[in-house]
Amino acid sequence: MSAKLTLVVALWLSLPLTAVAASFDCKKAGNDIEKRICASPTISVLDELLAEAYADARQRGDADQLKRTQRQWLSYARNSCEDDACLAQAYAGRLAALTLFPEPSSVRDALYRETTEACFVADNPEGVSCEGEAESTIHVTATGRDRGWVKASLWFFNGHSCTFSGAARSTGDGIRAVQDDEDPEFRCELLLRPTETGIITEASENCRMYCGARGSLDRIELPLLR
Template identity: 40%
Template sequence: MTRCIAALVLFAAVTVHAAGFDCSKAVTDMERQICADPMLAAMDELLAQVYAQALEASPDRKELVKGQKAWLAIRNSCRDTACLQAAYETRISDLACTETGSARGFLRCSSVRLKFAEDELALLEKQHARAVIDASNNPEHAQRVLAAESHAWRANRSARCALAGESEGGADEWKNAWALACEVDETKSRSAALRSQLGRK
């Protein structure tokens, strides 16, 4: 419960169609590309939240702003979606995972990584479901089966990772942090499996 509350407090729910800026006012090719891609838009929104929190907590805002400008130059040099996703994931981790030596810092880092992993999984599940339902002779049944499978997987993930957290020992905050890190790994594994089924790398 503590782990779930911490994640909710740290990060408000983000829809995969949001971005860290107003897409109706996008003027550059990069902004339009981000707004057109649900995953990039979600990552941009998450980065905006993490960056705002980092600014609030930073003892040296000028250096942080300088680093963000340097990162934007790197992002803007990307020529494909894979490069952009990698750039966002790196920057989000750099900002959120600066204090992983403490349970609170590790928990915050894992919360951010899980948010990213969940956004990616949600998109892949929708794409996979669309492909399965379109190919099914009984779309309603296929939809029910997929929903049940997704629910069962999440329940199993929670149970497995709760045990993994307990097995690490230590204070409850550390157990929660390890359990959340386990959920990140499990979520990424499921995404990889879905990408394989969809014929992607």
């Protein structure tokens, strides 16, 4: 349990028992676990703290993911307890997890790819000629649980392109990669934010030097291939 969480729990436990209660109406306690929570002032405090921590976590991350992990905790941790000591330990562990939610995502091997028409400036009435296909890819290779490598090769109109290759790590908002980390003049930071179908990128200003005139590493959306 973190120092901050320990302090909060200690402050709540110092309140008069009449000032604290479980997060639900104890008159409607429907099973042995809920009755045990209501019978223990300590567990009641932890239950109230957990309800508040859960509400706060909903504002910070994926509500569906949070709901899934909460149900898992209820089924396999809290509801399997047979005494107050077990319940207190289960609540303390869940409170600690909620204060850290959302956790940094793990880096996994992934390929994001999109194929489009290859179009060029042409001397014709339309001013454009499209022949064949062009492929844009961002490849993530895991090198550890929260570490990896990102390589990007993006194609744009008239043959302009962007390339990127750099070490990456997982963060709370996606995968963050850096090229030329030791040289501030050339340092390019690329963030891969997850979407429902793949990723969208955010690139620092210096990333422009790794692209042709019509290219950009910023705000690029690619679907997940695998």
